[in-house]
Amino acid sequence: MEDTTSVFADWVTATARALGYRSDAQLADALSVQQSTVTRWRKGSQPQIKHLVELSKLFKMKIEPLLVLSGHVPPELLSNATVSPSPEPQSVAQRMIEEAKLPSEVKEVFRHYWQLRLKEEWKRLSELMNLMSEMAKGDMPPKEFEKRAVSALDTKVSTHLLQAVNQARARQEALAQSRKRARNSRAHEKQPPLQPGDVVDITIRGVGQTRICEDEDNQHRFELLSAEGKVVLRSGSFKTQEEAEAGLEAFFESFATQTGYLSPLGPDTTEE
Missing domain, CATH: 3.30.160.160 (YegP-like)
Structure with a gap:
């Protein structure tokens, strides 16, 4: 029979890392538990049910599979005991964006910003690796090496950041205007139509x-x-x-x- 605590330890480790929690301390902080608690899970200790509840909230999943996976409940007693595969790996930066208390339209701006930054850094890393490989062959003049090394330092970070901030602000303002129009529309709909002869109270400011x-x-x-x-x-x-x-x-x-x-x-x- 498979050791359920070992299965749970492997699963929680893979899932946490895929969601950007790279260490026991990061996961423990997200769950508001001691770091030693998470470390014991990774070593095979059975988690308490109250901790499984918090895990299900953090990982956005039902608790039934966790009860089975951790060995608290036999799988035959639950109809929904299938554990979903661990999600695609997610960086800490991606997790920060997804967990931010921002509208989805604004999050999309920063997802795009982060992709631009990664693309630039991948290109820079590739250039540096090629440069170091050619230098290792010993046939590159020092001035050529210096020129290419300086070129690899070129960055568009300020441009990307300014674009992201302006786009995020514009979307925030557009959303605020949309909410304001919706409130005004609802308020107008709630007001009963005036009939001829109805009294309309108008205040002249400052007159008593x-x-x-x-x-x-x-x-x-x-x-x-x-x-x-x-x-x-x-x-x-x-x-x-x-x-x-x-x-x-x-x-x-x-x-x-x-x-x-x-x-x-x-x-x-x-x-x-």
């Missing part, structure tokens, strides 16, 4: 109340006041208080729409 005043020449005016009692707006002269009141009413009615009207803000007060 209204009043009718009489000056020394027995002329009347209406005023809009702030909450502190300061005059925000003063009308022209009216001969009588009734005319001033009618003017105030006409002022508010000038805001009227097909669906309603604007009511005076705050209590009406009249000065004799």
